[in-house]
Amino acid sequence: xxxxxxxxxxxxxxxxxxxxxxxxxxxxxxxxxxxxxxxxxxxxxxxxxxxxxxxxxxxxxxxxxxxxxxxxxxxxxxxxxxxxxxxxxxxxxxxxxxxxxxxxxxxxxxxxxxxxxxxxxxxxxxxxxxxxxxxxxxxxxxxxxxxxxxxxxxxxxxxxxxxxxxxxxxxxxxxxxxxxxxxxxxxxxxxxxxxxxxxxxxxxxxxxxxxxxxxxxxxxxxxxxxxxxxxxxxxxxxxxxxxxxxxxxxxxxxxxxxxxxxxxxxxxxxxxxxxxxxxxxxxxxxxxxxxxxxxxxxxxxxxxxxxxxxxxxxxxxxxxxxxxxxxxxxxxxxxxxxxxxxxxxxxxxxxxxxxxxxxxxxxxxxxxxxxxxxxxxxxxxxxxxxxxxxxxxxxxxxxxxxxxxxxxxxxxxxxxxxxxxxxxxxxxxxxxxxxxx
Amino acid sequence: xxxxxxxxxxxxxxxxxxxxxxxxxxxxxxxxxxxxxxxxxxxxxxxxxxxxxxxxxxxxxxxxxxxxxxxxxxxxxxxxxxxxxxxxxxxxxxxxxxxxxxxxxxxxxxxxxxxxxxxxxxxxxxxxxxxxxxxxxxxxxxxxxxxxxxxxxxxxxxxxxxxxxxxxxxxxxxxxx
Amino acid sequence: xxxxxxxxxxxxxxxxxxxxxxxxxxxxxxxxxxxxxxxxxxxxxxxxxxxxxxxxxxxxxxxxxxxxxxxxxxxxxxxxxxxxxxxxxxxxxxxxxxxxxxxxxxxxxxxxxxxxxxxxxxxxxxxxxxxxxxxxxxxxxxxxxxxxxxxxxxxxxxxxxxxxxxxxxxxxxxxxxxxxxxxxxxxxxxxxxxxxxxxxxxxxxxxxxxxxxxxxxxxxxxxxxxxxxxxxxxxxxxxxxxxxxxxxxxxxxxxxxxxxxxxxxxxxxxxxxxxxxxxxxxxxxxxxxxxxxxxxxxxxxxxxxxxx
Numbered sequence: 001x002x003x004x005x006x007x008x009x010x011x012x013x014x015x016x017x018x019x020x021x022x023x024x025x026x027x028x029x030x031x032x033x034x035x036x037x038x039x040x041x042x043x044x045x046x047x048x049x050x051x052x053x054x055x056x057x058x059x060x061x062x063x064x065x066x067x068x069x070x071x072x073x074x075x076x077x078x079x080x081x082x083x084x085x086x087x088x089x090x091x092x093x094x095x096x097x098x099x100x101x102x103x104x105x106x107x108x109x110x111x112x113x114x115x116x117x118x119x120x121x122x123x124x125x126x127x128x129x130x131x132x133x134x135x136x137x138x139x140x141x142x143x144x145x146x147x148x149x150x151x152x153x154x155x156x157x158x159x160x161x162x163x164x165x166x167x168x169x170x171x172x173x174x175x176x177x178x179x180x181x182x183x184x185x186x187x188x189x190x191x192x193x194x195x196x197x198x199x200x201x202x203x204x205x206x207x208x209x210x211x212x213x214x215x216x217x218x219x220x221x222x223x224x225x226x227x228x229x230x231x232x233x234x235x236x237x238x239x240x241x242x243x244x245x246x247x248x249x250x251x252x253x254x255x256x257x258x259x260x261x262x263x264x265x266x267x268x269x270x271x272x273x274x275x276x277x278x279x280x281x282x283x284x285x286x287x288x289x290x291x292x293x294x295x296x297x298x299x300x301x302x303x304x305x306x307x308x309x310x311x312x313x314x315x316x317x318x319x320x321x322x323x324x325x326x327x328x329x330x331x332x333x334x335x336x337x338x339x340x341x342x343x344x345x346x347x348x349x350x351x352x353x354x355x356x357x358x359x360x361x362x363x364x365x366x367x368x369x370x371x372x373x374x375x376x377x378x379x380x381x382x383x384x385x386x387x388x389x390x391x392x393x394x395x396x397x398x399x400x401x402x403x404x405x406x407x408x409x410x411x412x413x414x415x416x417x418x419x420x421x422x423x424x425x426x427x428x429x430x431x432x433x434x435x436x437x
Numbered sequence: 438x439x440x441x442x443x444x445x446x447x448x449x450x451x452x453x454x455x456x457x458x459x460x461x462x463x464x465x466x467x468x469x470x471x472x473x474x475x476x477x478x479x480x481x482x483x484x485x486x487x488x489x490x491x492x493x494x495x496x497x498x499x500x501x502x503x504x505x506x507x508x509x510x511x512x513x514x515x516x517x518x519x520x521x522x523x524x525x526x527x528x529x530x531x532x533x534x535x536x537x538x539x540x541x542x543x544x545x546x547x548x549x550x551x552x553x554x555x556x557x558x559x560x561x562x563x564x565x566x567x568x569x570x571x572x573x574x575x576x577x578x579x580x581x582x583x584x585x586x587x588x589x590x591x592x593x594x595x596x597x598x599x600x601x602x603x604x605x606x607x608x609x610x611x612x613x614x
Numbered sequence: 615x616x617x618x619x620x621x622x623x624x625x626x627x628x629x630x631x632x633x634x635x636x637x638x639x640x641x642x643x644x645x646x647x648x649x650x651x652x653x654x655x656x657x658x659x660x661x662x663x664x665x666x667x668x669x670x671x672x673x674x675x676x677x678x679x680x681x682x683x684x685x686x687x688x689x690x691x692x693x694x695x696x697x698x699x700x701x702x703x704x705x706x707x708x709x710x711x712x713x714x715x716x717x718x719x720x721x722x723x724x725x726x727x728x729x730x731x732x733x734x735x736x737x738x739x740x741x742x743x744x745x746x747x748x749x750x751x752x753x754x755x756x757x758x759x760x761x762x763x764x765x766x767x768x769x770x771x772x773x774x775x776x777x778x779x780x781x782x783x784x785x786x787x788x789x790x791x792x793x794x795x796x797x798x799x800x801x802x803x804x805x806x807x808x809x810x811x812x813x814x815x816x817x818x819x820x821x822x823x824x825x826x827x828x829x830x831x832x833x834x835x836x837x838x839x840x841x842x843x844x845x846x847x848x849x850x851x852x853x854x855x856x857x858x859x860x861x862x863x864x865x866x867x868x869x870x871x872x873x874x875x876x877x878x879x880x881x882x883x884x885x886x887x888x889x890x891x892x893x894x895x896x897x898x899x900x901x902x903x904x905x906x907x908x909x910x911x912x913x914x915x916x917x918x919x920x921x922x
Contacts, residue, residue, distance in 0.1 A: 201844060210810070211815070213726055214745070214747035325703070329703055331726065332746070509656075512656050517616040518915055525645075
């Protein structure tokens with residue numbers, strides 16, 4: 001059985017209120033001990049010394065050791081779009097970003113709307129994946145918003161949540177049906193809130209920048225209205241609702257109200273949405289095109305406040321790989337989305353540098369809360385007996401993003417050339433190092 | 438930098454008067470003469486010549502300008518685009534005797550370009566050239582019909598004609614590095 | 615002074631000095647078009663490609679005539695006859711054209727920002743001949759030249775732009791152009807055709823057409839771009855014409871010496887009534903004439919300077 005000893009790191013385990021210089025010892029992929037100064041050759045209770053042949057020792061002096069990050073919102077693109085990303089490359093990118101588990105969205109080809117696709121993804125992930133993969137099943141067959149996907153079987157096959165992400169459910173009656181049905185299985189419904197009648201053919205945030213660039217805008221209300229609708233439906237059905245990639249001040253406010261009323265509503269924000277404004281589009285940068293779009297400065301501030309005050313529970317990447325042929329075109333013809341797994345940590349650490357979150361708060365949003373929402377009981381914590389999924393971070397390491405060197409198969413990031421502070425040093429899944437800087 | 442005064446206001450006036458008389462003599466009067474100056478200073482010299490000629494002969498003479506910039510042979514070779522100036526040819530030039538006026542004759546390339554402009558406007562009977570200063574160093578087979586003053590120069594020197602209308606005073610100077 | 619830029623993509627990028635250089639150069643070029651032989655040898659041996667992804671008669675012809683009057687070889691490529699219909703991307707088209715070593719590419723494209731993209735892919739100058747709802751710089755320059763010619767100045771004038779501001783690249787370029795040269799620009803449109811934050815570009819929104827007309831020294835009428843409306847932005851052409859169209863009745867409120875511009879093509883009887891379009895205030899044909907001069911000036915200033 002593999003054994004791992006991480007020595008001298010600053011262990012942060014928000015669930016157990018730990019923020020101390022501890023060592024962590026894991027055996028067989030489970031955490032066996034978290035305490036100060038574990039000897040490298042621990043004495044056995046029955047006398048003698050432990051067999052050290054398969055012990056890996058990591059010196060984490062000066063580094064932060066925390067429960068592995070969990071991304072609730074990744075597009076792995078396999079099956080169907082392997083030219084953008086595969087389960088192998090996507091999970092390698094995840095590992096490089098400190099993520100030990102990721103939830104992958106259903107908009108593949110074929111759509112993950114039945115158990116056979118789920119099983120395919122899980123089998124591929126087991127064979128080739130660097131990190132744990134939790135498929136998100138579709139809400140509707142073919143993401144068409146017309147007929148329910150086989151939600152029960154999706155859950156049985158291993159789906160951790162359901163979502164029609166990327167193809168918002170426009171029909172409110174159908175959304176109600178889906179939430180009622182999902183409630184049966186206590187499945188989390190992740191909603192991409194967008195009224196397509198309002199977003200219409202918009203390609204960026206509505207406002208002065210869009211006007212100046214002559215690009216059709218997407219108003220905030222396209223998101224707000226659907227967030228409001230889904231919150232109302234959550235109240236009606238008592239189904240767990242999670243609002244994906246929240247981007248507007250209005251929907252943050254709606255979630256805040258929903259939470260104050262005690263509704264079963266949570267939300268996630270993506271690093272690009274709390275980092276970049278729609279000004280990033282100037283110059284027709286297609287790597288600043290995504291759905292929902294980069295918003296205004298007031299929205300960025302609302303997201304940061306929402307993260308600070310707990311309205312937004314989770315930081316999720318919305319990692320959306322696109323090939324060059326889909327981005328190196330006219331802005332209005334370019335595909336939506338950016339890759340985000342490998343830049344999520346340093347961008348989120350800016351919230352810590354800016355005193356929006358403390359480090360423990362950040363780890364809650366990137367590990368503890370996603371584990372809870374996806375029902376991953378043995379993750380998001382470093383307690384004895386939990387899965388030994390661990391991320392080791394150098395908070396002060398400065399580095400420059402080079403898109404060409406990223407592990408993802410795609411290069412569509414607006415952060416190429418950005419100077420970052422804070423980097424993943426090692427990513428450990430089930431007691432094994434899967435990534436080393 | 439050294440500056441050498443070549444001729445003064447009086448000498449310019451004398452030179453233009455002499456050129457005027459040579460024009461009348463060579464053309465046996467002023468019939469069919471059209472005077473075209475090359476901007477900027479050539480146009481002012483052309484107007485002065487016109488005034489002298491009209492006073493002498495008591496006739497009206499058409500005067501205009503011909504900008505050769507668009508016909509230059511160095512477009513796209515210099516760093517800066519040359520500034521465009523006015524071309525104004527007030528009468529039909531077919532079968533007319535054209536006198537091109539410029540301040541300084543140097544390589545001859547501007548005159549070549551100016552002749553091409555004129556040819557695009559019509560078919561003159563002949564084209565003559567009058568210059569205030571001929572500084573030599575011709576690169577094309579072009580010879581002036583009327584010269585105010587021949588000034589031998591080196592390639593490094595600059596000849597500057599200053600006129601009241603633009604520069605506030607009449608003089609010609611040679612500048613050397 | 616020299617135009618120190620590779621491309622003409624927007625009026626937003628240009629300084630006041632650059633705009634004035636272009637206008638004064640264009641002023642000199644007007645005379646060339648009045649000669650019997652309307653051709654100068656300036657750009658002999660240069661190749662200018664007019665790459666048009668949208669239908670256009672006026673602008674394409676104007677660029678073509680400008681190029682030919684300067685002795686450049688003008689080659690017209692239109693989307694319907696090119697490999698665009700075979701699905702070639704703009705980037706690939708750019709690379710292929712680049713391989714033929716043109717001296718300038720003039721691009722008209724339905725996507726905002728396409729000229730910026732093309733300019734990144736090719737070494738030669740790119741002139742934006744209208745991109746989506748973004749900018750149409752040569753149109754604004756010819757409008758400025760026309761006004762300067764007729765009224766003698768731009769500084770201090772009050773310009774009213776009426777119509778489909780949201781979809782108009784002409785409006786955007788003209789708002790920048792006129793404000794940079796010291797005019798005050800008012801815009802008026804049905805709220806469904808007024809884009810968010812337009813006033814950030816330096817203009818003022820006036821709600822009633824009548825008010826906007828009465829203060830104007832210059833009225834610019836925009837074409838209703840029905841082809842860009844996904845859903846109708848007004849109930850009917852009849853109602854639009856009655857409320858926003860420039861007709862005799864509305865013109866009664868205008869200043870006596872007001873002048874009218876229209877970038878064309880005109881929807882007669884919609885945004886402007888025939889008697890106004892053909893009337894004494896109209897500078898529509900002066901605009902067309904100045905279009906050639908402005909485009910000659912752009913070619914001269916972009917191609918007449920040194921090559922790196």
